[in-house]
Amino acid sequence: MSRFPCIPHPRGIASAMVGIAAAAALLSGHAQAAGSPSAPAARPANAPAAAPTGKPAAKRETRWVLQLRYRITKPCTIYFNHPDHTRGANKSWTLTPRTSGKGKPTTVKWRYNANRKWAVISVGGHGYPHWGYTNRTKKDTCLGTSIRQAEKVAKNSEGKWTVPVSYYPAGRPIPSRIGYGRSRAVGATEQHVGWREVKQTLPGAKIIRRVATDENVTLRDNANFVIGNVPKGWRVDRTRATRQNGHWTKVKVPKLNRWGYIETRALPARSTTHPSAAAAHATPAPAATPAPPAPACHWKVIWPAAGVYPTTARTTAPLKVKHAGDTVGQSCATVHNTAENQTYVQVTLADGGTGWMRRSALHPA
Structure with missing residues (x-):
């Protein structure tokens, strides 16, 4: 016998390799059928069809x-109120355009x-007033033409309407x-902005008292x-007519000499009926009956x-949160925060302590 092993014929080596490859492919197919990620799993006959993954945007x-926004072309006199409807002095202020060519107009x-x-x-801004009346006649107006600006907007990632979608030309x-x-509410479409009539004259309502704004x-x-x-x-003549859940009175x-709505927070919580508003309905209390003590102030959350x-x-974070319809109070103390331009009302807590709530969130109970 020879010392060297028998060397197969080349044709025999090729056949062996083909057999090995076929066996590997067969084993691979069984592995995929058994749960390989690249093989689809079989669906039972009674299982519902899979929902499509694509969703319409x-x-x-x-x-x-x-x-x-419109440019102003010269110093602009702005009146607090309609000059044709104001009784007595009508305050005004002047807005002067920038004289330098640098920066925004x-x-x-x-x-x-x-x-x-x-x-x-x-x-604009947070001062008072930032609304007013200005002359628009051709020879006297300070109002120029528009600047290029967003005319339609969408929300940004924080939910604020700041992303321009289309522009108004300059x-x-x-x-x-x-x-x-x-x-946006009357006559507006995707292609055109709507226009709404301004009710500069509103019908009256029954006056219950005259008060001074806070x-x-x-x-x-x-x-x-x-x-x-x-x-x-x-001084304003108050009525019981309100809107937006009491936010406006x-x-x-x-x-x-004009009717309209002001924010309820600007009206005092308690006030004496003005004689001119209800003199005919006044009923004097019997002399022998002592005046009852002043009631505590109670408020309803609106x-x-x-x-x-x-x-x-x-x-800081609130001590607690009250919800619409809750009654709070037993205190008449108020403090005005000038930085926030908000009036705060002191309220009593269940544990005997006190806290402060914004007056605009409350209505006299």
């Missing part, structure tokens, strides 16, 4: 910008034309129509168009949720 929500926001002479504009004059403002507020129509300014301390402003804070500022 949700339609992007957009909204029209209602207040468009000085602009105002146009809202609507009150009549052929006066337009209602906003200077160089257009303010609209000429009178007594109408841009609207804060600076704007006078609005029933669609929230500004129709005047009511500074702190002005209907009043008559004698200095303007916001869906309102925080009770340890101080008269929202710099």
Whole structure:
């Protein structure tokens, strides 16, 4: 016998290799059938068909910008209230355009034309007032043309309406129509902004008392168009008519001879009926009956949720949260936070302590 092993014929080696490859493929097929990720699992006969994974893209929500900006071309005199309807002095201030060529132009926001002479504009910001009336006649107006700006917007990742979708061109004059403002609620479509009539004259209602306002507020129509300014301390005739769950109360402003809505938070919680408003209905108390003690102030929450804070500022987390319909109170103390422009009301907590809630979230119970 030879010392060397028998070497197979080349043809025999090739046949052996083919057999090995076929066996490997067979084993691979069995492994995939047993649950390899690359093999689809068998579906039982009675199992429902799989739902399609693809979903149609949700339609992007957009909204029209209602207040468009226009350049001012010269110093702009802005009046607190309609010059044709104000009794007595009508305060004003002057907005002066930038003289330097650098930076953004000085602009105002146009809202609507009150009549052929006066337009209602906003200077923006948080001061008071930032709404007013300015002359729109051709020879006297300070209002120039529009700047390029977003006309329709969508929400950003934080849910704020800041992402431009379409733009309003530069160089257009303010609209000429009178007594109408841009609207999303009336006549608006995907392609065109709507226009809504401004109710500059509202019907009256039964007056229950005359009070002085606690804060600076704007006078609005029933669609929230500004129709005047009511500074702190002005006398107004209050009614029981409200809207938006009591957030707005209907009043008559004698200095303007005009009806409208102001924020309820600007009205005092308790006040004495003005003699001119209810003299005919006054009933004197019997002399022998002592006057009852003044009742504690109670409030009803009108916001869906309102925080009770340890101080008269929202710099810390609320102690607790009250909800619409809850009654709080037993205190008449109020403090105005000038930084927030909010009035806070002191309320009593269940444990005997006290906290503070924003007056705008409450209504006298």
